[in-house]
Amino acid sequence: MNKQIVLAKRPVGWPDESCFRLEQCPEPACGPQDVVVEAVWLSLDPYLRGRMNEGPSYAPGFALDRPMVSRVVGRVLESQNARFRKGDWVWGFLPWALRCLTPRGEGLTLIDPSLGKPSLAISALGMPGLTAWVGAIELGNPAPGDTVFISSAAGAVGQLAGQFAKRAGARVVGSVGSDDKVAYVLERCGFDAAFNYKTRSVDEALAELCPKGIDVYFDNVGGSTLEAALRHANIMARFPVCGMISAYNETEDRGIRGLQALLSKRIQMTGFIIYDHIHKLPAYQARVAPWFRDGEMHFHEDIVQGLEQAPTALIGMMKGEAIGKRLVQVAAE
Amino acid sequence: MNKQIVLAKRPVGWPDESCFRLEQCPEPACGPQDVVVEAVWLSLDPYLRGRMNEGPSYAPGFALDRPMVSRVVGRVLESQNARFRKGDWVWGFLPWALRCLTPRGEGLTLIDPSLGKPSLAISALGMPGLTAWVGAIELGNPAPGDTVFISSAAGAVGQLAGQFAKRAGARVVGSVGSDDKVAYVLERCGFDAAFNYKTRSVDEALAELCPKGIDVYFDNVGGSTLEAALRHANIMARFPVCGMISAYNETEDRGIRGLQALLSKRIQMTGFIIYDHIHKLPAYQARVAPWFRDGEMHFHEDIVQGLEQAPTALIGMMKGEAIGKRLVQVAAE
Structure with a gap:
């Protein structure tokens, strides 16, 4: 059964677990040109706090009772789109759900496996x-x-x-x-x-x-x-x-x-x-990927297991408990 | 008799007239390489407030019982320095005095009369x-x-x-x-x-x-x-x-x-x-002097007469009473 995390209420000051709700949701149905993605890694980022407010921050606010959204790395489960094949690694701004539909594959980016492990696409190489x-x-x-x-x-x-x-x-x-x-x-x-x-x-x-x-x-x-x-x-x-x-x-x-x-x-x-700088990403990746591959630079991922742990992991990150980049692992890699 | 305005005490909050003192001082004696300048225009600037404090602002603080200093336009009264002749218009950071000595002429800059009237050297062209x-x-x-x-x-x-x-x-x-x-x-x-x-x-x-x-x-x-x-x-x-x-x-x-x-x-x-930008001054002057000469740009000088009026004029400028650039005229042009 598919599951998702929605914004249940807007926080005033520090958010707590009651701001979120884990709920069941329909399985995505893949139509023409669509892509279904299985989430593997969710990115937890400080800017998400601003999107939980009513007014716009630099990104639009999340809607109440709708899923939280962040950068997600996942695998293509099903594709009717010529740009993507089953098994491809992709990333995009996707809902916090086990599986989701991306209409016409819009907003999905293929991950080049030669640059390093897939999670790097939303961390050191993202x-x-x-x-x-x-x-x-x-x-x-x-x-x-x-x-x-x-x-x-x-x-x-x-x-x-x-x-x-x-x-x-x-x-x-x-x-x-x-x-x-x-x-x-x-x-x-x-x-x-x-x-x-x-x-x-x-x-x-x-x-x-x-x-x-x-x-x-x-x-x-x-x-x-x-x-x-x-x-x-x-x-x-x-x-x-x-x-x-x-x-x-x-x-x-x-x-x-x-x-x-x-x-x-x-x-x-x-x-x-x-x-504003996203056009620089390919050149950045080409420059720094070898530094990570060759061990010249270090990057720590602080991994929390399970979609249901995402709210607590996000709150904990805001309070400073994570070392390095905090990711939620939703499925086996 | 020569006169000067000294800093009598450091202000706390808004300065008032008691922070300044008008006093007699010796006539400058021109030694070898020295230049004596007769002040004509004193510049009153907001940054002078910071220099009246004890600690350094971005310019060193004024000493107590020593003259106030600002940009001054004046005439050379006497010169034993080959760079300056009697009657030349000059500007420099000079004490608020009717006449002052500049040892070896250091810090004095000749004013090019072809650029406009002398006071512009400490205002629109300065x-x-x-x-x-x-x-x-x-x-x-x-x-x-x-x-x-x-x-x-x-x-x-x-x-x-x-x-x-x-x-x-x-x-x-x-x-x-x-x-x-x-x-x-x-x-x-x-x-x-x-x-x-x-x-x-x-x-x-x-x-x-x-x-x-x-x-x-x-x-x-x-x-x-x-x-x-x-x-x-x-x-x-x-x-x-x-x-x-x-x-x-x-x-x-x-x-x-x-x-x-x-x-x-x-x-x-x-x-x-x-x-930090002072090296740009000659190019700036060459670019904009024609705009003032040809009346394409307007520059207002708010002139107060008399050295003894400088403290009141400075306080008034800080309180916003001046329109345009406030100058104190100390001698006839």
Whole structure:
């Protein structure tokens, strides 16, 4: 029997399990030109929080009582479309369901198996990877010897942003939310320094770990970490702004203090959304796939088993419990 | 007898006249290689407020009981330096005094009289002009049909920023602090629309006057005007940040709310300080001097007479009473 996860109610502040509902749903019926996909991997991403609200974020909001949607990697179960064959690996923005219909195969992208395992299409070789590249390299533009500070450094994007900046010759410092994550980014991702912001003042940590100041701040969180980065920024620093997760679950906006540093230090802050850069994906994949294949870069997937666990896994990711990219495995690979 | 204006005490919040003292001082004695300058025009600029504080702003702080310093246009009274002759017009960062010594002529720049009247060297053809150009054109990068919103639009920089953006084909909207200034920017500077933020909600005014949203916000003030501009910004908007005068006299930083718009709208905010661009001044002057000479652009100087009036004139400018560029005339031209 097919199953799906729907948005049962809109959260105010932090979402909890009651915002979601697991329900049975019809099996997809494949018509002319259609493709039926069996979901294998669901991507859990911070931006999904915004889509659970009523108003539009940068993506349209989810409808109540309709399935949650995110990037999903799956296998073609049935195809009446010449672009896809049974057994092909594909990814697309698909509902959180065991099996789904994609009318005329629209929005599905074939995955090239030569680039690596299929889940990479929604992780290191997909949007999180390209996000890290655009922010850390294209907007951050680190020079050898620059100091790059990354928040949510053990997250899907942060772990890669740091490794890309290292390859550019920068000193890389990360803030993370647990001692395990400190160990992860130091030992597996090769960061030069990292600290647990839950047990240490960000200001003190930056003073110690970024003795030459910050040239690039890759912002995933906003809030008081952004304020501290403004205080420790060097002249002409670049602040690519990829996320402000600290604000997503706030019901009140407390404002960012110390923004005058933008002026006194000539800082450039650039908000970016990866959809604007999607045309760069093939070139990105061709450039970095060998680095993963050859073990020059590390990418951790934090895997939760079972469609029914997706809501709890999403809430947990927002609260910072995942290391690396969190995926839900819905079916055997 | 020579006279000067010194910083008598550091202001907390808004400065008042007691922060300054007019006092007699020695006549400059011209040694080998030295130049004595008679001040004619003193420039009053918003950034001077920051230099009255203890800590460094982007320029070093003024010392207590030492003269105020700003850009000054003057005449060479006496020169033992081969680069300058008696009667030459020069400008430099000079003390607020009737006459001053510049050891070895350092920091003095000759003014080319063919470019226009001497005071232009510290106004439309000097830093305020180049500031308007870099912010409105280089960082703002307005396309024909874009909407450019400018705060402090009747100020030294704002009045030019708007006219430059008009020449680039943009629709230009200004916020100002009086009805006289509304009339000024509409009738003399050719803005498409303007409003008095003291008598009208900025949000309402932007909704009416920028019906297609804001593509470029030239920020001179920060604070709630910046917050409103973030709300009305279009996707991919550019926010050159030239000043945050609303914060300069605040003793508490209330923070900027709604900065998440940077992300959802992919806004680029760039703080800039004109000293980083000073190498562009000759090319800027060559480009725009004909526009002023031929009457294609308008530039208003708000002139206050007498060195002793400089403190009151500076305080008044910070409170928004000047239209255009405020200068203090210290001697006959």
